[in-house]
Amino acid sequence: xxxxxxxxxxxxxxxxxxxxxxxxxxxxxxxxxxxxxxxxxxxxxxxxxxxxxxxxxxxxxxxxxxxxxxxxxxxxxxxxxxxxxxxxxxxxxxxxxxxxxxxxxxxxxxxxxxxxxxxxxxxxxxxxxxxxxxxxxxxxxxxxxxxxxxxxxxxxxxxxxxxxxxxxxxxxxxxxxxxxxxxxxxxxxxxxxxxxxxxxxxxxxxxxxxxxxxxxxxxxxxxxxxxxxxxxxxxxxxxxxxxx
Amino acid sequence: xxxxxxxxxxxxxxxxxxxxxxxxxxxxxxxxxxxxxxxxxxxxxxxxxxxxxxxxxxxxxxxxxxxxxxxxxxxxxxxxxxxxxxxxxxxxxxxxxxxxxxxxxxxxxxxxxxxxxxxxxxxxxxxxxxxxxxxxxxxxxxxxxxxxxxxxxxxxxxxxxxxxxxxxxxxxxxxxxxxxxxxxxxxxxxxxxxxxxxxxxxxxxxxxxxxxxxxxxxxxxxxxxxxxxxxxxxxxxxxxxxxxxxxxxxxxxxxxxxxxxxxxxxxxxxxxxxxxxxxxxxxxxxxxxxxxxxxxxxxxxxxxxxxxxxxxxxxxxxxxxxxxxxxxxxxxxxxxxxxxxxxxxxxxxxxxxxxxxxxxxxxxxxxxxxxxxxxxxxxxxxxxxxxxxxxxxxxxxxxxxxxxxxxxx
Numbered sequence: 001x002x003x004x005x006x007x008x009x010x011x012x013x014x015x016x017x018x019x020x021x022x023x024x025x026x027x028x029x030x031x032x033x034x035x036x037x038x039x040x041x042x043x044x045x046x047x048x049x050x051x052x053x054x055x056x057x058x059x060x061x062x063x064x065x066x067x068x069x070x071x072x073x074x075x076x077x078x079x080x081x082x083x084x085x086x087x088x089x090x091x092x093x094x095x096x097x098x099x100x101x102x103x104x105x106x107x108x109x110x111x112x113x114x115x116x117x118x119x120x121x122x123x124x125x126x127x128x129x130x131x132x133x134x135x136x137x138x139x140x141x142x143x144x145x146x147x148x149x150x151x152x153x154x155x156x157x158x159x160x161x162x163x164x165x166x167x168x169x170x171x172x173x174x175x176x177x178x179x180x181x182x183x184x185x186x187x188x189x190x191x192x193x194x195x196x197x198x199x200x201x202x203x204x205x206x207x208x209x210x211x212x213x214x215x216x217x218x219x220x221x222x223x224x225x226x227x228x229x230x231x232x233x234x235x236x237x238x239x240x241x242x243x244x
Numbered sequence: 245x246x247x248x249x250x251x252x253x254x255x256x257x258x259x260x261x262x263x264x265x266x267x268x269x270x271x272x273x274x275x276x277x278x279x280x281x282x283x284x285x286x287x288x289x290x291x292x293x294x295x296x297x298x299x300x301x302x303x304x305x306x307x308x309x310x311x312x313x314x315x316x317x318x319x320x321x322x323x324x325x326x327x328x329x330x331x332x333x334x335x336x337x338x339x340x341x342x343x344x345x346x347x348x349x350x351x352x353x354x355x356x357x358x359x360x361x362x363x364x365x366x367x368x369x370x371x372x373x374x375x376x377x378x379x380x381x382x383x384x385x386x387x388x389x390x391x392x393x394x395x396x397x398x399x400x401x402x403x404x405x406x407x408x409x410x411x412x413x414x415x416x417x418x419x420x421x422x423x424x425x426x427x428x429x430x431x432x433x434x435x436x437x438x439x440x441x442x443x444x445x446x447x448x449x450x451x452x453x454x455x456x457x458x459x460x461x462x463x464x465x466x467x468x469x470x471x472x473x474x475x476x477x478x479x480x481x482x483x484x485x486x487x488x489x490x491x492x493x494x495x496x497x498x499x500x501x502x503x504x505x506x507x508x509x510x511x512x513x514x515x516x517x518x519x520x521x522x523x524x525x526x527x528x529x530x531x532x533x534x535x536x537x538x539x540x541x542x543x544x545x546x547x548x549x550x551x552x553x554x555x556x557x558x559x560x561x562x563x564x565x566x567x568x569x570x571x572x573x574x575x576x577x578x579x580x581x582x583x584x585x586x587x588x589x590x591x592x593x594x595x596x597x598x599x600x601x602x603x604x605x606x607x608x609x610x611x612x613x614x615x616x617x618x619x620x621x622x623x624x625x626x627x628x629x630x631x632x633x634x635x636x637x638x639x640x641x642x643x644x645x646x647x648x649x650x651x652x653x
Contacts, residue, residue: 057647089571090571093565108650109563110560121564121567122567125564126568
């Protein structure tokens with residue numbers, strides 16, 4: 001079974017009296033350990049897709065199944081005339097916590113706490129005990145090669161190091177999928193290469209990665225590239241790497 | 245997310261915004277401080293009143309023209325228009341009353357310095373004219389020499405019994421008995437000294453000169469002088485009977501019509517304590533009102549600052565939500581922060597209040613108190629304020645849309 005399955009997913013935003021169709025019926029499956037890039041001009045719907053996949057937002061219609069869990073199913077919803085086909089806010093939070101690891105363009109670390117504490121945060125919400133948490137957070141920081149900086153605050157770290165902390169935070173709870181939204185957008189090209197290398201290694205180690213970018217050479221790190229245009233998938237093809 | 249994590253993160257955020265947190269909890273501090281300070285001071289006063297109000301001796305009550313303490317204005321004429329309590333009233337009362345009590349008449353004035361050789365007291369000495377029964381109603385004891393006698397009274401002798409403070413100032417190195425002191429140019433011979441009695445409310449009880457009432461009346465009385473009668477009851481179980489009988493006789497002597505109220509005041513320990521409690525009760529209510537308003541303002545301040553904090557930390561909320569924080573987690577975080585702020589304010593306010601409230605007993609040389617009940621009430625009320633005024637900002641934070649929040653700059 002596919003790790004991630006989207007069927008006829010639409011998303012309509014109501015802005016004033018105007019309905020904006022951000023997604024117009026997306027079908028997409030991502031297998032376990034796949035390495036997928038999503039490309040497209042701004043306004044093409046790729047950010048909305050990431051929000052839907054990341055359970056920050058729910059589709060207007062369609063079906064979304066993540067790792068065997070039905071996040072949204074409007075057939076079921078219509079049939080049972082209940083909220084059964086939809087997860088509650090708290091359930092969505094739980095899915096985000098357990099199955100998703102976000103990596104953002106702007107890192108999104110909490111500024112006044114240490115790297116270690118930042119990495120610990122998802123585990124706090126998952127309900128781990130402090131001792132366990134610290135072990136797991138250290139392990140994640142080791143994976144991104146930042147264990148020697150664990151007591152530094154984000155403002156004492158370089159951009160690349162901050163993004164590594166963010167990646168460690170995404171990894172720490174062993175998520176089903178890592179969602180990286182323009183992870184190199186705020187980094188210089190050398191650091192970008194280092195971060196991409198790290199993501200490549202993580203994928204090689206068995207993680208599933210979905211990457212949003214508008215840079216072709218970044219996108220080409222993935223094995224498969226999906227192009228978005230006007231809320232629809234315009235193309236879906238293997239990269240050179242994917243063809244192996 | 246367990247409670248400890250919530251507490252830690254709340255404390256962290258308070259620590260990270262020291263100045264703002266401090267200013268916010270200042271309101272709470274002032275509110276709690278005012279109530280605890282006033283309550284502590286009143287408790288101190290009350291406990292010292294209850295222990296010290298043997299000013300009169302427990303078995304003694306007073307009859308006088310004016311009430312011991314007058315609350316509010318407007319009644320003054322009622323008291324002023326009363327007939328003075330006179331020496332002849334006193335003599336008639338003594339003749340007609342035969343119960344188990346001694347009746348003393350006394351008058352008092354201050355403002356005259358006492359002179360002895362080259363020494364002179366300040367003009368704060370209480371000069372008291374008394375009848376011989378004073379010995380039984382006053383609570384003073386003779387240290388050396390003798391009390392005012394009936395003969396002293398009858399012959400209006402210029403004799404005096406003096407307190408220890410007066411001795412300390414005038415003649416610390418002399419044997420006071422037989423010395424001659426001068427009051428308003430008239431010579432008095434010292435016939436006795438009083439044992440030290442100490443002080444009440446910081447006021448020394450030993451700064452007194454006792455002379456025969458008749459002498460006092462001759463030298464110092466004017467048309468406003470009204471005597472006081474001190475009635476010392478021998479048998480405490482007869483206290484109320486004696487009081488009623490005295491009132492009955494005095495009304496007859498002073499021709500008070502049957503339906504009119506007494507034209508004199510009865511002052512006893514319990515009536516003094518009642519009066520005192522009336523005053524402190526009013527102060528307590530005032531303090532309660534003021535601090536309620538202060539705490540209400542403080543609560544609004546806390547709500548305001550928490551709303552600012554929620555806006556300021558919108559992005560943090562987005563981040564926390566994106567990594568799995570539930571609504572309840574965010575809500576708890578902000579609610580506990582508000583409660584913590586008020587609690588810290590409460591503790592500081594309580595400590596300050598108790599310290600300042602206890603400055604009074606230090607200056608009055610009485611025991612300090614710790615108003616545990618008010619401290620607990622303070623803590624509980626502040627928790628309630630934190631909850632009431634912290635809920636709305638916390639709910640607002642919990643309801644933020646994660647996508648909007650993450651995008652917030």
